[in-house]
Amino acid sequence: xxxxxxxxxxxxxxxxxxxxxxxxxxxxxxxxxxxxxxxxxxxxxxxxxxxxxxxxxxxxxxxxxxxxxxxxxxxxxxxxxxxxxxxxxxxxxxxxxxxxxxxxxxxxxxxxxxxxxxxxxxxxxxxxxxxxxxxxxxxxxxxxxxxxxxxxxxxxxxxxxxxxxxxxxxxxxxxxxxxxxxxxxxxxxxxxxxxxxxxxxxxxxxxxxxxxxxxxxxxxxxxxxxxxxxxxxxxxxxxxxxxxxxxxxxxxxxxxxxxxxxxxxxxxxxxxxxxxxxxxxxxxxxxxxxxxxxxxxxxxxxxxxxxxxxxxxxxxxxxxxxxxxxxxxxxxxxxxxxxxxxxxxxxxxxxxxxxxxxxxxxxxxxxxxxxxxxxxxxxxxxxxxxxxxxxxxxxxxxxxxxxxxxxxxxxxxxxxxxxxxxxxxxxxxxxxxxxxx
Amino acid sequence: xxxxxxxxxxxxxxxxxxxxxxxxxxxxxxxxxxxxxxxxxxxxxxxxxxxxxxxxxxxxxxxxxxxxxxxxxxxxxxxxxxxxxxxxxxxxxxxxxxxxxxxxxxxxxxxxxxxxxxxxxxxxxxxxxxxxxxxxxxxxxxxxxxxxxxxxxxxxxxxxxxxxxxxxxxxxxxxxxxxxxxxxxxxxxxxxxxxxxxxxxxxxxxxxxxxxxxxxxxxxxxxxxxxxxxxxxxxxxxxxxxxxxxxxxxxxxxxxxxxxxxxxxxxxxxxxxxxxxxxxxxxxxxxxxxxxxxxxxxxxxxxxxxxxxxxxxxxxxxxxxxxxxxxxxxxxxxxxxxxxxxxxxxxxxxxxxxxxxxxxxxxxxxxxxxxxxxxxxxxxxxxxxxxxxxxxxxxxxxxxxxxxxxxxxxxxxxxxxxxxxxxxxxxx
Numbered sequence: 001x002x003x004x005x006x007x008x009x010x011x012x013x014x015x016x017x018x019x020x021x022x023x024x025x026x027x028x029x030x031x032x033x034x035x036x037x038x039x040x041x042x043x044x045x046x047x048x049x050x051x052x053x054x055x056x057x058x059x060x061x062x063x064x065x066x067x068x069x070x071x072x073x074x075x076x077x078x079x080x081x082x083x084x085x086x087x088x089x090x091x092x093x094x095x096x097x098x099x100x101x102x103x104x105x106x107x108x109x110x111x112x113x114x115x116x117x118x119x120x121x122x123x124x125x126x127x128x129x130x131x132x133x134x135x136x137x138x139x140x141x142x143x144x145x146x147x148x149x150x151x152x153x154x155x156x157x158x159x160x161x162x163x164x165x166x167x168x169x170x171x172x173x174x175x176x177x178x179x180x181x182x183x184x185x186x187x188x189x190x191x192x193x194x195x196x197x198x199x200x201x202x203x204x205x206x207x208x209x210x211x212x213x214x215x216x217x218x219x220x221x222x223x224x225x226x227x228x229x230x231x232x233x234x235x236x237x238x239x240x241x242x243x244x245x246x247x248x249x250x251x252x253x254x255x256x257x258x259x260x261x262x263x264x265x266x267x268x269x270x271x272x273x274x275x276x277x278x279x280x281x282x283x284x285x286x287x288x289x290x291x292x293x294x295x296x297x298x299x300x301x302x303x304x305x306x307x308x309x310x311x312x313x314x315x316x317x318x319x320x321x322x323x324x325x326x327x328x329x330x331x332x333x334x335x336x337x338x339x340x341x342x343x344x345x346x347x348x349x350x351x352x353x354x355x356x357x358x359x360x361x362x363x364x365x366x367x368x369x370x371x372x373x374x375x376x377x378x379x380x381x382x383x384x385x386x387x388x389x390x391x392x393x394x395x396x397x398x399x400x401x402x403x404x405x406x407x408x409x410x411x412x413x414x415x416x417x418x419x420x421x422x423x424x425x426x427x428x429x430x431x432x433x434x435x436x437x
Numbered sequence: 438x439x440x441x442x443x444x445x446x447x448x449x450x451x452x453x454x455x456x457x458x459x460x461x462x463x464x465x466x467x468x469x470x471x472x473x474x475x476x477x478x479x480x481x482x483x484x485x486x487x488x489x490x491x492x493x494x495x496x497x498x499x500x501x502x503x504x505x506x507x508x509x510x511x512x513x514x515x516x517x518x519x520x521x522x523x524x525x526x527x528x529x530x531x532x533x534x535x536x537x538x539x540x541x542x543x544x545x546x547x548x549x550x551x552x553x554x555x556x557x558x559x560x561x562x563x564x565x566x567x568x569x570x571x572x573x574x575x576x577x578x579x580x581x582x583x584x585x586x587x588x589x590x591x592x593x594x595x596x597x598x599x600x601x602x603x604x605x606x607x608x609x610x611x612x613x614x615x616x617x618x619x620x621x622x623x624x625x626x627x628x629x630x631x632x633x634x635x636x637x638x639x640x641x642x643x644x645x646x647x648x649x650x651x652x653x654x655x656x657x658x659x660x661x662x663x664x665x666x667x668x669x670x671x672x673x674x675x676x677x678x679x680x681x682x683x684x685x686x687x688x689x690x691x692x693x694x695x696x697x698x699x700x701x702x703x704x705x706x707x708x709x710x711x712x713x714x715x716x717x718x719x720x721x722x723x724x725x726x727x728x729x730x731x732x733x734x735x736x737x738x739x740x741x742x743x744x745x746x747x748x749x750x751x752x753x754x755x756x757x758x759x760x761x762x763x764x765x766x767x768x769x770x771x772x773x774x775x776x777x778x779x780x781x782x783x784x785x786x787x788x789x790x791x792x793x794x795x796x797x798x799x800x801x802x803x804x805x806x807x808x809x810x811x812x813x814x815x816x817x818x819x820x821x822x823x824x825x826x827x828x829x830x831x832x833x834x835x836x837x838x839x840x841x842x843x844x845x846x847x848x849x850x851x852x853x854x855x856x857x858x859x860x861x862x863x864x865x
Contacts, residue, residue: 318602382587384610409582409610436497 011038013289014138017305022106165247172251338387732781
């Protein structure tokens, strides 16, 4: 038997691509050595959000009295790590069953094994040689191994811990680092960020980066540049001050997990080099998601995998790579889509920024989360929206409106004109769109 | 109820205007018809009146700012209007703009017409209005992104002709940017292989050129053009003009031949009212106009304009000379107002001032006739049975044969030429 497509890896690229392939009538097999759902579902996106939700609830309950709720003494509150994990596990297993159900429904087969690419049409797994017309590598990435802390725990290891560290040292860079630091802070720990470089989140607009830096300062989370820190056994020295830690967690920038392959895959910075259709240097072998190094976002991985299926089905892709939101599950949340101000400047476009604060939004005030703003970056010829940045409790959901606006090449006029329900936090779009000098 | 008033295309096919003066502030109460803002466009300076009574809630743009047609000018809070009425107002059909004659000096028989807003034609509502809901009798329009629409408008591209590559055929920014006029519309391009664009240049039609094209075609399709050509010896006129210029030199007035010709035509039109009329086929009648407003074609850097000399029959030669000079100056400085361009009843083109003896001018529909003046030159003429050197002015006139017969045209031309030949007759 010859498969139309063998997918290696079952994360957001692999499982989404496989479902679409099944729907398109391709005979499809997914091979994964460990979990269904990959990192996103098992120790990435979903579990971290579930745990963050627990932490945010703890944080919010502390101000219950302010909302008129008696009987809660903040001093009595504590964080039950095991219960938070249990709740997380339930969510994960539910979603995982969902994926298996969808595979089955769409005729996708699954094999739990380690895969090895023998040729563009052959994959070895489970001591068998499987024939296929196409291969999609969707094996993801992991934090790069650290030289300074070779034994540092990874995010995955964290879930195996009985108890959490009191003073974790989070070494690395990126959104995960910020999210994890705030998680520990909200549950009453004293995290330290050891930043491999600054800005912490290079893809973000400098305005958002500076906002989050201030927020971390407010949270009393030290941000220490790796290069300026003198690291000892269980403490480090920075600016003549000692910072103790009792555990190191590796949140470094990521490196690709490459499957074993006989055909030599061309790499770029350690990731599989791919073209616009996400095809590698070897025709018929594609790579989607983290492994191709284009992005480390689950939704982008899924979108890439769908494009691979389109390509296999001979559907022409739009020339441009697509706009996608960049979400940070910080406290408050941050989200960004489109160009940053720096990128707009680099293109020499005439632009303006309309900024509107959440403190002027009724719904945000009632929810007690009026920290934040929306910024709309637009060119001034047609007022086309080029970028949107939001800081708000629900920024990661709010950004979707900007996504569809930009997909449809919308303008600030369209935002100003669209009737938004009152009271909603989303009204900030309308208000920002309507700002006139 | 908030009414968003967008800068309307005031019937000239213009794209943008510059704010010269605001007559209202935020919070001002305004009555419908009162001037809101003075705008300078490609052709004219004009007051834009308020379409509604109410209170100015928002004012867009400062003095000197350029405003695109279709961009918001003001938002007016209208008292006591419910949403339904507001919706109805927004979807009212714009009143039709009238057309006035324009012809182009120096382009021989090629006579353009530009559309000029008539009374009440200031507010072609277009997409302007209170609610953006689809109008009741929705026009079929291309599915397109907002930016694609704005860009198409900006570049003068008819978006309905653009093939959309987005989902469901949606026209995107990219489609507009890569749009080339279809081979159907421009057969000349068909033979042009892709990649040889260095041998031709493609430029979208400007609004004004599109309007001219439309109106020329309309004139040719709706009238039965007939032309007559003649010559007249004007030595008497040459002398009369020279004597008058000596006399008027003190007042710094310098007469050209045009005021004499205007007077001659105005006089003849009184005796031939059908030349100063309009055919109303729909109601099977002729509308005679009891006023003589002569459109005078003027060539400017920005293109053709045709300001109107009102009641030309009631003005003296020196008044006409001053008025012509004033109109010419303002045309060149783009200071003409819409009023200057309205209500012509007959047109004159002096193409000969640039070159050419005879032409077949195109009538500025729905006017009946256009009179063209060719290049004046010295030629042999017969005087008292002798060959002599004469000053000869060729003329060319086009009329709409549906309403005027050849004999009447000849009689009209004879009368005009008799005044030009013997200007003393104008004194009688």
